[in-house]
Structures are given as structure tokens and as C-alpha cells.
Amino acid sequence: MNDNYETLAVQQTINAWQSYNKRLDAIIEKLTEETWYRETAPARNRGIYILGHLIAVNDGMIALFGLGERKYKHLEKPFVTDPENKEADYPSVAELKSEWNKLNGFLESAFSKMTVADWFSAHTAVSAEDFEKNPMRNKLNVLMNRTSHQAYHIGQLIYLI
Amino acid sequence: MNDNYETLAVQQTINAWQSYNKRLDAIIEKLTEETWYRETAPARNRGIYILGHLIAVNDGMIALFGLGERKYKHLEKPFVTDPENKEADYPSVAELKSEWNKLNGFLESAFSKMTVADWFSAHTAVSAEDFEKNPMRNKLNVLMNRTSHQAYHIGQLIYLI
Numbered sequence: 001m002n003d004n005y006e007t008l009a010v011q012q013t014i015n016a017w018q019s020y021n022k023r024l025d026a027i028i029e030k031l032t033e034e035t036w037y038r039e040t041a042p043a044r045n046r047g048i049y050i051l052g053h054l055i056a057v058n059d060g061m062i063a064l065f066g067l068g069e070r071k072y073k074h075l076e077k078p079f080v081t082d083p084e085n086k087e088a089d090y091p092s093v094a095e096l097k098s099e100w101n102k103l104n105g106f107l108e109s110a111f112s113k114m115t116v117a118d119w120f121s122a123h124t125a126v127s128a129e130d131f132e133k134n135p136m137r138n139k140l141n142v143l144m145n146r147t148s149h150q151a152y153h154i155g156q157l158i159y160l161i
Numbered sequence: 162m163n164d165n166y167e168t169l170a171v172q173q174t175i176n177a178w179q180s181y182n183k184r185l186d187a188i189i190e191k192l193t194e195e196t197w198y199r200e201t202a203p204a205r206n207r208g209i210y211i212l213g214h215l216i217a218v219n220d221g222m223i224a225l226f227g228l229g230e231r232k233y234k235h236l237e238k239p240f241v242t243d244p245e246n247k248e249a250d251y252p253s254v255a256e257l258k259s260e261w262n263k264l265n266g267f268l269e270s271a272f273s274k275m276t277v278a279d280w281f282s283a284h285t286a287v288s289a290e291d292f293e294k295n296p297m298r299n300k301l302n303v304l305m306n307r308t309s310h311q312a313y314h315i316g317q318l319i320y321l322i
Contacts, residue, residue: 009170012302041202151309155316
């Protein structure tokens with residue numbers, strides 16, 4: 001038993017999340033605006049859909065972690081609930097990039113204020129009863145899973161480079 | 162401070178790894194042998210290369226965690242060191258699938274015997290001195306990163322379905 005282990009677990013999970021944010025930042029740096037409108041593979045999602053999808057899913061952590069009101073709830077329907085519509089009038093790439101940056105700034109700052117006990121507490125979509133049955137439904141687990149989710153889509157976005 | 166937190170951190174990291182193994186199992190279930198020889202996107206890696214790559218990278222955990230000799234070290238050069246060679250004589254898909262299953266069986270069993278302290282100890286590629294400077298170079302962190310690495314490539318393999 002070691003008090004450091006739990007702190008380490010939190011810190012390395014946050015670091016992994018940051019490292020995949022940096023990988024997306026590097027892709028954003030490289031792609032021209034026009035490239036975001038290309039399909040990542042024939043008949044597959046375009047870059048713009050994946051970017052909006054990642055913002056909307058990560059934005060969901062604001063609510064799941066009880067950090068306040070979601071910033072970009074309007075992205076949930078077009079980029080999560082609905083599959084990609086290649087005729088849809090999505091927000092511009094410039095707008096999405098700016099939201100991506102603002103969201104990460106907000107989350108990084110909020111995460112840095114969370115204690116170890118906060119990270120291992122229930123996320124807001126689980127009842128107290130269910131959490132007692134399965135304490136893995138905690139915030140740290142959500143962040144770890146969001147990181148893998150982001151890695152999954154970065155594996156696709158990389159095909160635009 | 163809570164003794165359970167560190168146990169939870171270990172358990173949920175193993176669970177996340179297993180869940181991405183299951184996602185690859187589901188892809189293996191669905192694809193015909195011939196499909197593995199298709200490119201995941203034009204001029205990108207074929208399914209067979211990604212499958213061999215995931216086996217080789219995951220196999221590396223045997224050595225990194227001090228669990229014995231790697232089982233499939235011969236896959237390192239063709240599937241990790243070298244980029245894909247579309248003329249290469251790779252092992253058959255049936256052989257790779259069987260190795261994938263055996264490797265996961267071995268790792269699952271070995272992981273289940275590791276203690277919390279084992280998970281937070283240094284992996285074998287870091288010196289004692291460097292580990293002291295950065296205790297995040299532990300085995301649990303390697304497993305978490307391997308899971309995201311696998312998610313990244315599963316995002317690509319899914320394009321074969």
C-alpha cells in the first residue's frame with residue numbers, strides 16, 4: 001500500500017489524455033482547411049465530422065464530472081447522436097478548432113484542481129446505488145476511456161496526412 | 162487516501178485493455194481471410210500488417226514486465242521495425258490469429274497474478290535511476306498506453322468492415 005500509487009494513477013491518466021490532445025493539435029497544425037472536408041477513407045467519415053465528434057464527446061466530461069454546464073452541447077446532435085451527413089451545414093473548421101482549444105484549456109485547468117478522491121468518485125450519470133455495486137464507474141475511468149476513444153479516431157484522422 | 166483506489170486503478174486499466182482486445186476479437190470474427198490483405202485506406206497499411214503489429218507490440222509487454230521470454234520476437238522486425246512491405250512473405254492470417262489468441266491468454270493469466278506493487282514498479286527498459294526521477298515509467302502506465310495504441314489501430318482496422 002502506497003499513498004503515491006493513487007496519485008500516480010491519476011497523474012499518468014491525465015498525462016496520457018494530454019498526449020493524445022497534443023497529437024490532435026499536431027494534426028490540426030498540419031492540415032489545410034480544405035483537407036478537413038475530405039473523407040478519411042472512401043465512404044468513411046470526413047475529418048470535420050471526427051473533429052466535431054471529439055469536441056462533443058470530450059465536452060461531455062464537463063457534465064459527467066460535475067464541472068458545470070457543457071460548453072458545446074449544440075454539437076451533441078450533429079456530431080454524436082446523428083451519423084455524419086455529408087450535406088449538413090456544420091460549423092466551420094476555424095470555429096471547431098477554436099472550440100477544441102478553448103475546451104482543452106478549460107478541462108486542463110479543471111482537472112488540475114481535482115483531488116484523488118474526486119477522480120475516484122462517481123461520475124454524474126451513475127446512481128449512488130449502481131456506483132456502490134461497481135466503483136469502476138468513476139471519473140478517472142471515464143477519462144482513461146475518453147483517451148482511448150480519441151486515440152481510435154486519431155488513427156483515422158492520420159489518414160488525411 | 163484509500164487503499165481501494167490503487168486496486169481500482171489497476172483493475173480498470175486491465176479491464177480497458179481487455180475491452181479493446183474484445184473489439185479486435187470481434188473484428189477477427191467478422192473479416193474473411195482475404196479481407197486482411199486489403200488496405201485499410203488507399204496506400205495505407207493492410208489489415209495483416211496491423212494485426213502483426215499489434216501482436217508484436219503487445220508481446221513486448223512480456224519482456225517489459227519481466228514475465229519471461231517474448232513469445233513472438235520474430236514479429237518485431239517485419240511488423241514494428243520495418244514499415245509494411247506489400248511484397249513481403251508474412252506469416253499467414255490463420256497463424257497470426259492463433260498467436261493473437263495465445264498471447265492474450267498468456268498475458269491475461271500473468272496480469273491476474275501481478276500485485277498492485279508490481280504494477281506500479283518500473284518496467285524493465287527503465288534504469289533504477291531514471292525511474293526514481295520519473296515513477297510514471299511503471300508497468301501500469303505501459304498497459305494504459307498499449308491500450309490506446311491498440312485503439313488507434315482498431316480505428317483503422319474497422320475500415321475493413
